[in-house]
Amino acid sequence: VIAEPEGKLLRGLTTLGDGEQWAIKPQQLDETGRLWSPGVRSGVKPGSEYHMTEYFGPILGVMTAKTLEEAIELQNAPDYGLTAGLHSLDAGELELWLSKVQAGNLYVNRGITGAIVG
Numbered sequence: 001v002i003a004e005p006e007g008k009l010l011r012g013l014t015t016l017g018d019g020e021q022w023a024i025k026p027q028q029l030d031e032t033g034r035l036w037s038p039g040v041r042s043g044v045k046p047g048s049e050y051h052m053t054e055y056f057g058p059i060l061g062v063m064t065a066k067t068l069e070e071a072i073e074l075q076n077a078p079d080y081g082l083t084a085g086l087h088s089l090d091a092g093e094l095e096l097w098l099s100k101v102q103a104g105n106l107y108v109n110r111g112i113t114g115a116i117v118g
Helices: 007-016 068-076 091-100
Strands: 022-023 039-042 060-063 083-086 105-110
Touching: 060 091, 068 091, 091 105
Parallel strands: 039 060, 083 105
Antiparallel strands: 022 039
């Protein structure tokens, strides 16, 4: 990260919300506090701090949805939405997702980089 984490990024790297657990716990890797291993948290709940906060760091939260419609609602809930992606071979799923998702950059059946590249 560009500077030693503080505030929301530090919480994201070190603090789990209710019902969350680390699938891969991030670790600080050097004395500067700027080098961290990636972290993956599971059990992120709809409306939780982790769901509704944009973190610029090596952490990923996993949520589950029973239907594509529910997944789209979860995806559209935060105020931010730079990038979104879907992998599917079902034309109906793709049509539904493309008609309802709210994000700046949409990716279908390809890698999701977080920005338009090339």
